[in-house]
Amino acid sequence: xxxFSQVHKRYANGFEALKGITFHIEPGELIMxxxxxxxxxxxxxxxxxxxxxxTRGQVIVNEQNLVKLPARRTPQHRRQVGVxxxxxxxxxxxxxxxNIALPLVVAGVGHREIARRVRAALxxxxxxxxxxxxxxxxxxxxxxxVGIARAxxxxxxxxxxxxxxxxxxxxxxxxxxxxxVALNRHNTTVVVATHDLRHIERTGARxxxxxxxxxxxxxxxxx
Amino acid sequence: MKAYFLRHAQMxxxxxxxxxxQPAASLMTLSVNxxxxxLPAGLFLLMENTTxxxxxxxxRPQISVYLKSTxxxxxxxxxxxxxxxxxxxxxxxYVSAESGLAEFRDLSGFGAALDLLDENPxxxxxxxxxxxxxxxxxxxxxxxxxxxxxxxVEQVQIDLQWLQRLRSLIQLAQRGLWVVVAFxxxxxxLIISNTIRLAILSREDEITIIDLIGGTPAFIxxxxxxxxxLQGLLGGILAWIFLALAYLLLRGPLIRLLELYQSxxxxxxxxxxxxxxLMVVGASLGxxxxxxxxxxxxxxxxxDAEHSIxxxxx
Numbered sequence: 001x002x003x004f005s006q007v008h009k010r011y012a013n014g015f016e017a018l019k020g021i022t023f024h025i026e027p028g029e030l031i032m033x034x035x036x037x038x039x040x041x042x043x044x045x046x047x048x049x050x051x052x053x054x055t056r057g058q059v060i061v062n063e064q065n066l067v068k069l070p071a072r073r074t075p076q077h078r079r080q081v082g083v084x085x086x087x088x089x090x091x092x093x094x095x096x097x098x099n100i101a102l103p104l105v106v107a108g109v110g111h112r113e114i115a116r117r118v119r120a121a122l123x124x125x126x127x128x129x130x131x132x133x134x135x136x137x138x139x140x141x142x143x144x145x146v147g148i149a150r151a152x153x154x155x156x157x158x159x160x161x162x163x164x165x166x167x168x169x170x171x172x173x174x175x176x177x178x179x180x181v182a183l184n185r186h187n188t189t190v191v192v193a194t195h196d197l198r199h200i201e202r203t204g205a206r207x208x209x210x211x212x213x214x215x216x217x218x219x220x221x222x223x
Numbered sequence: 224m225k226a227y228f229l230r231h232a233q234m235x236x237x238x239x240x241x242x243x244x245q246p247a248a249s250l251m252t253l254s255v256n257x258x259x260x261x262l263p264a265g266l267f268l269l270m271e272n273t274t275x276x277x278x279x280x281x282x283r284p285q286i287s288v289y290l291k292s293t294x295x296x297x298x299x300x301x302x303x304x305x306x307x308x309x310x311x312x313x314x315x316x317y318v319s320a321e322s323g324l325a326e327f328r329d330l331s332g333f334g335a336a337l338d339l340l341d342e343n344p345x346x347x348x349x350x351x352x353x354x355x356x357x358x359x360x361x362x363x364x365x366x367x368x369x370x371x372x373x374x375x376v377e378q379v380q381i382d383l384q385w386l387q388r389l390r391s392l393i394q395l396a397q398r399g400l401w402v403v404v405a406f407x408x409x410x411x412x413l414i415i416s417n418t419i420r421l422a423i424l425s426r427e428d429e430i431t432i433i434d435l436i437g438g439t440p441a442f443i444x445x446x447x448x449x450x451x452x453l454q455g456l457l458g459g460i461l462a463w464i465f466l467a468l469a470y471l472l473l474r475g476p477l478i479r480l481l482e483l484y485q486s487x488x489x490x491x492x493x494x495x496x497x498x499x500x501l502m503v504v505g506a507s508l509g510x511x512x513x514x515x516x517x518x519x520x521x522x523x524x525x526x527d528a529e530h531s532i533x534x535x536x537x
Contacts, residue, residue: 049435050526051435051526052526053526053527071525071526071527074525074526075437075438075439075440075442076437077437078435078436078437079436079437082436083435083436089428089431089432089435091428091429091432102432102433102436103436103437106433106436106437106438106439106442107437108227111229150436154436154437
């Protein structure tokens with residue numbers, strides 16, 4: 001599903017964020033991506049989402065070589081990849097419903113279908129009945145679940161999460177992490193960037209560890 | 224397809240809603256737009272009326288041949304026939320001294336002063352209209368020199384110069400008008416660009432998110448294009464209202480002035496045609512302005528951009 005081979009990423013300021021990364025993620029896998037801040041976790045996710053392009057090497061996502069994908073095809077690619085952010089990135093002047101509907105509106109989904117899929121996504125994150133509230137009226141954990149609902153509303157085959165539990169207390173963090181595990185069981189390839197080692201033990205997921213831009217550890221899932 | 228139109232209608236309503244939410248600020252921006260549109264439109268209106276008026280004055284090029292007072296009826300007919308028989312002369316009109324005086328009395332308003340004179344001070348005149356292909360300034364002056372050497376001719380005058388001057392003056396004014404139009408159109412584009420730029424900055428978070436979840440540049444651009452288009456259109460309508468107000472204020476005094484000159488010219492106001500053109504031009508410039516601004520901004524969202532906005536937000 002996601003294949004990196006000899007991927008280098010050097011930023012315009014000369015900083016080398018990734019150095020010779022090679023790995024392969026199968027469809028339906030759950031991945032924990034760890035490493036200290038600055039190790040290159042975010043850069044790796046950005047390459048998968050095509051926010052950045054690799055300087056060298058091949059990035060193949062969903063059978064598409066992103067190195068060669070023209071910029072105008074970026075939106076179509078991103079619709080295949082749901083993203084959850086550490087700071088949720090919700091629109092605070094819009095209701096929960098409108099926030100979750102955004103990727104569907106963007107993709108040109110019809111009105112009735114939008115309502116159906118938003119409710120399905122809300123159901124998955126256990127927030128049914130809160131669609132007409134504004135994000136500010138929700139707790140941090142609930143806001144993050146709205147962020148997850150938005151990421152899965154369009155049913156993307158790949159789900160990325162960048163430190164999704166960074167701002168939550170341990171109990172809420174566990175709930176969110178369980179949610180990712182549950183989504184993974186529904187055949188979604190899930191990559192979670194986190195520096196919280198607890199999650200790796202709890203979920204028993206495959207581990208990819210980055211250190212200063214190099215892949216230093218690729219530990220198979222405990223099954 | 225229905226969903227597509229529905230979405231566009233929503234965008235239009237959204238853009239309108241944004242304007243209505245800040246009525247004072249919107250009215251000020253729209254007024255600036257309107258003034259930038261109304262000024263050149265007003266000048267066009269002025270130009271149109273002046274050109275029409277000058278066309279009414281504009282006779283065929285003519286040469287006035289003033290005859291000596293001693294000329295006899297026979298000599299006159301002979302001269303007139305001789306001129307008429309030439310290929311480079313179209314028409315010769317004889318104005319006798321008496322009818323010349325009557326006309327002068329009518330038009331000049333010096334009737335009472337003329338009554339004091341013992342005899343008619345005006346000479347008889349032959350007004351000569353050269354053929355169409357003989358109206359070039361050199362040909363006209365050659366004819367004039369020829370006429371001056373004829374017997375019984377006192378003086379020859381070409382009534383051409385002032386017309387040429389008027390014509391080149393109008394041409395200059397027209398050229399100047401286009402320069403003003405170019406400046407003000409650029410100004411309008413810059414004004415709308417700036418409001419669009421501020422709107423983009425205030426919604427940067429939203430744009431970033433839409434970009435990250437797969438919104439196309441067209442989707443991101445659409446509300447801003449509607450906003451720019453709408454600002455231009457409303458500016459155009461307001462410009463028309465301004466122009467109509469200015470016209471209504473000036474029309475009365477202008478008509479009185481024309482009456483004093485005994486002119487039966489009537490003035491053209493800013494009619495529907497002006498309204499239509501102002502709206503079309505305003506909307507087009509507004510659309511263009513926001514197209515340019517959004518294009519510049521959206522380029523930064525590309526994964527190949529040097530400084531991506533999305534990358535610093537994620």
